[in-house]
Amino acid sequence: MRSIDVHAHVTPQCYWRATEGGGEWHGMRREQDARGREVMISGSSRGQLPPRASWTPEQRLADMDSLGVDVQVLSPYAGFYNYELPTATAKATSVDCNDEINQMTTTWPDRFASLGTLPMQDPAAAIAELERIMVQLKFKGAMIDDKINGKMLDEPEYLPFWKAAEQLGALILFHQGGDTVVSPRIKKYHLPNSIGNLADRTLTFASLVFGGVMDACPDLKICFSHGGGYTCYGIGRIDRGWQGIPEANRLNPNPPSTYLRRFYYDSIVYTEEALRFLIDQVGVDRVVFGSDWPYDMAQDWPVSWIMEMESITQEEKDAILWKNLEGLLGI
């Protein structure tokens, strides 16, 4: 049995080195808060970096061994999306992140695979970087946010990006960065994350389906982090909304629920009941193992968490822990 983790982040060593002693990395800095915790600073935004974020690849591998994770599909820290910065800066940080991830994967090809980050504020630049990492660096795809400076991904300007991703066979992993849809209402209790991430994923599912992206790109490969959020649970009401649209005005020939199986979903749902529900709704061949390494919202002991479940069969566990990703990504 193997385990392949589709949701594991990298805060690249080049950032840690450049920001040591108050230095800058493409204008981004780092400082320690009153309790000695590392904080990433980019313009007015601040992101707390957990202790493991600074670990070297060797330290990461030791932790993976402890957790029972054979392969991490690496993706950059979402704090480095940099969509709000000038395109040139986002291009430069994307290239730096992607090159370092590539170095990790080429050094330890049995332990790592690669997802990149892209300057999504400029679709042409995003396509160019996606081509570079897919064709030259043999990446498996890229991770992007649910919204690009307030825009959803069903905007017509992103259709060429989706076409390129489809043609390149890239897996696109959706993962929030910064504020979520909940942030304007309430910032307390970690709700922008604990509810907002799940809401953002649901909005992304709906915008890609209703916006016609999934119809326009039948071979597109998309994975939703955090189990796709509330999508599988709330799909009944989303279907009801579709039924309420007069037939002549419907863009999709079939209800949204029929698109559930067009996507992949990571397993980060925290309870066995929720994972069982997700499997029953989308099919076990669509659920893939994820951990959210190295953040505090990561699943604790993610491999054994799945292994000990009584309501999931061994065949289902194998599919989730490695077989689905082995087939999807060729690793």
Add this chain to the structure above:
Amino acid sequence: MRHIDVHTHLMPQCLWKTVDGGDDWYGMRLESGDGLGFVAGNGKRIFINSPKLRFTPEERIVNMDEEGTDVQVVSIHTPLFPYHWEKGLAIQMSKDVNDEIAGMAKQHPSRFSGLATLPLQDVDASIEELERAVKVLGLKGAEFDMVVNGKTWDEPEFLPLFKAAESMGALLFFHPQPQENLVALERTRKYGLSNSIGVPLEDAILVATLIYGGILEKCPNLRVIVAHGGGPACFGMGRMDHAWKVRSEARANIPKPPSRYQSQLYYDFLTSSEASLRFLINAVGADHVVIGSDWPFVGWDPSPGGWLESLTSLSTEEKEKISFRNLEQMLGI
């Protein structure tokens, strides 16, 4: 099987009588337009999207008979919430509406129960009107929005209101105002997502706010029903528990993980799928789920109670609790 429905909307006859005569009802007037037109004023334009919104109590009862609903617990159509009005007007409007709903319940005691509207921009006035509504008028509680002029319910100023509701045994029914103050409005303008995703998101944020804000911890006997099955709160409860474990700000008001509080709340059954309803029941217990049809906005096949009875994954005992036993007990009807 008896069917008691906690989630039924009302535009009061006192409004219709006034605006049909061409007059203002608290600053709102009838405007012609698409379909049945609009009731507009006070910064809002309420689309009359169902002819049933004009029904008299007697017409409502005919429709309830057709749908096999024995009792409707009535509360006002949420775009009419007066929280942003001048305080005095909001107080007077609440009294008018509450008197009318109490009149319906008095005239047809076996068919209607009522929930009050409160002038929530003024907590003291709201406590006073809730007391009048419950103790004098015989209403069962009140209907609340998810926010009051942008303020969330965990603000300390609202605690006396929750304490008062708890001591009166008043039932609080929480329901968002669609298309007015939804948190996700900016990103749900297309494809009807403000309703299909924005509304249940509001329900989930409300559940989280009542739990993490410590309101359920401080008011253990408070009786709350959340519309639309509480949205996806129960499905996402694992992530809320995890946040409680790893973030001190999530533990600020509660000594137990959020999931331990979710069965203090009640939820209507409007989950839009049998699988999701089953998940909700497994999470909170059949003792905490009730019929809520969203009358007159949702078309049920064949009817709200008929849909419930047709489900194959629920036992008869569970169906009876959801259909009438839980609300019989809570409302004393």
